[in-house]
Amino acid sequence: MQVLFKILRQKSHQSPHLETYTLDVEAGTTILECLNRIKWEQDGTLAFRKNCRNTICGSCGMRINGRSALACKENVGSELQQFSQVKNGELPEITIAPLGNLPVVKDLVVDMSKFWQKLEAVDPYVSTKSRSIPEREFVQTPEERSRLDQTGNCIMCGACYSECNALAVNRDFVGPHALAKAQRMVVDSRDTEVETRLEQYNQGTEGVWGCTRCYLCNAVCPMEVAPMDQIGQIKQQILDRKDAQTSRAIRHRKALVELVKQGGWVDERKFGLFVVGNYFRDLQGLLTLAPLGFRMLASGKFPLSFEPSEGTEQVRSLIESVQAKE
Ligand code: SF4
Numbered sequence: 104m105q106v107l108f109k110i111l112r113q114k115s116h117q118s119p120h121l122e123t124y125t126l127d128v129e130a131g132t133t134i135l136e137c138l139n140r141i142k143w144e145q146d147g148t149l150a151f152r153k154n155c156r157n158t159i160c161g162s163c164g165m166r167i168n169g170r171s172a173l174a175c176k177e178n179v180g181s182e183l184q185q186f187s188q189v190k191n192g193e194l195p196e197i198t199i200a201p202l203g204n205l206p207v208v209k210d211l212v213v214d215m216s217k218f219w220q221k222l223e224a225v226d227p228y229v230s231t232k233s234r235s236i237p238e239r240e241f242v243q244t245p246e247e248r249s250r251l252d253q254t255g256n257c258i259m260c261g262a263c264y265s266e267c268n269a270l271a272v273n274r275d276f277v278g279p280h281a282l283a284k285a286q287r288m289v290v291d292s293r294d295t296e297v298e299t300r301l302e303q304y305n306q307g308t309e310g311v312w313g314c315t316r317c318y319l320c321n322a323v324c325p326m327e328v329a330p331m332d333q334i335g336q337i338k339q340q341i342l343d344r345k346d347a348q349t350s351r352a353i354r355h356r357k358a359l360v361e362l363v364k365q366g367g368w369v370d371e372r373k374f375g376l377f378v379v380g381n382y383f384r385d386l387q388g389l390l391t392l393a394p395l396g397f398r399m400l401a402s403g404k405f406p407l408s409f410e411p412s413e414g415t416e417q418v419r420s421l422i423e424s425v426q427a428k429e
């Protein structure tokens with residue numbers, strides 16, 4: 104079948120433009136094979152990365168039909184089935200663009216330096232500090248080893264990084280790939296730095312609290328690493344170790360769950376007092392709420408009473424079941 108490939112091409116520091124190429128391909132042809140054919144048969148100047156051709160090396164990450172994916176994993180048939188609406192007399196189209204959140208070097212080749220620097224920032228190596236190296240090897244039980252299976256599947260393709268909404272607005276956020284690796288370190292039975300790591304990943308919006316939980320990293324990851332779930336697990340470990348007085352971010356989460364358990368939904372009056380006012384301990388925090396409180400009172404928007412939700416019992420039992428599982 105004839106397919107039109109629309110490829111976003113760009114040189115470093117220049118504006119991107121679309122170029123189109125037509126190929127006669129089979130439904131099962133991978134996007135990477137199509138790019139190879141375009142390069143070999145039509146335009147040798149097209150630049151893209153590839154290596155294993157088999158979903159192993161992570162080199163061929165790019166945006167295919169608007170979402171980040173591996174070119175060697177996706178094929179023409181499934182792309183057209185999912186994304187193409189063919190109009191009468193026109194060829195079906197597949198669009199290809201470079202990964203997002205990273206500067207373009209040329210065409211589909213992006214500069215991954217930041218990606219690697221951010222991975223480095225979570226200290227992605229099993230620590231050997233304060234531990235004597237055994238004579239032969241570090242033994243793990245099958246159960247301990249199995250905790251590394253999911254995160255160990257990451258091939259550093261950059262698809263999650265490319266789609267990350269938090270990174271798009273906060274360049275300090277280390278990113279889903281790095282935090283998935285961080286979780287791999289936290290659960291590794293051989294590592295002796297878990298507490299230090301959790302403190303590090305708890306910092307500001309660089310670590311786990313920078314994630315906006317948009318789910319896109321989970322949606323695009325070709326290896327089912329589920330970075331957002333890994334971030335959630337680190338958050339839980341941090342919350343398990345902290346009391347509500349530790350910081351505003353921790354209070355925010357604890358007060359939210361506590362209030363929803365009490366009333367089925369959030370009593371906004373208490374929420375501000377608990378989170379910003381630190382359960383009436385932080386006088387300065389309480390004072391900062393006063394202007395907002397007065398404005399809300401003046402405009403008749405301050406809730407004077409709170410009605411618990413009719414489904415409070417069900418909500419509470421749902422939360423308790425999830426907490427029991429965790
Ligand atoms: S977590 Fe998934 S999407 Fe992100 S770099 Fe690893 S394999 Fe790629």
Ligand code: SF4
Nearest residue numbers: 267314315317318320
């Ligand atoms: S869930 Fe969090 S880490 Fe994943 S893409 Fe969204 S903001 Fe980024």
Ligand code: FES
Nearest residue numbers: 154156161163175
């Ligand atoms: S070429 Fe290696 S993952 Fe696609």
